[in-house]
Amino acid sequence: MNSISNSFAALSLDSGDPHEDEKQANQSRENRRKMTKKEKKKASASRLNGAEGKKSDNQLDQQALGTSLSMPLVWIDLEMTGLRVEEDRILEIACIITDGRLVKTVEGPDLIISQSEECLARMGEWCQNHHSANGLVKAVQKSRVTEQEAENQ
Structure with missing residues (x-):
């Protein structure tokens, strides 16, 4: 991009x-x-x-x-350590912007965010199995992008 x-x-x-x-x-x-x-x-x-x-x-x-559907739509996909917004952390965030007809106009960053081993260990069983199987846990362990850096992008 x-x-x-x-x-x-x-x-x-x-x-x-x-x-x-x-x-x-x-x-x-x-x-x-x-x-x-x-x-x-x-x-x-x-x-x-x-x-x-x-x-x-x-x-x-x-x-x-009967409409041109001209306003953009922002699609944000998060992979997290769980579903508790107050406690769980973001592991990966991706953003795509489409027009009203769902044609991609801007592909935003796809960021894998570094998290501590302690944070990863607190994940529930489903998240641990799923994120390990698709390689996200290893990618998070290798990532050097902090939450603050991701917010600034």
């Missing part, structure tokens, strides 16, 4: 009307309300019979939404 000093600068959050998605969705609902029963039935039947051509399910979903 190319290093971006401010990853969020790549998102273009301030471009265009922030309420555009909502306006388009409202317009789409209004258009559906104006359709006659016969038109609605015909549109539904054509979708069921595959008359939409070779569009993917995603394209059909987007068409049904």
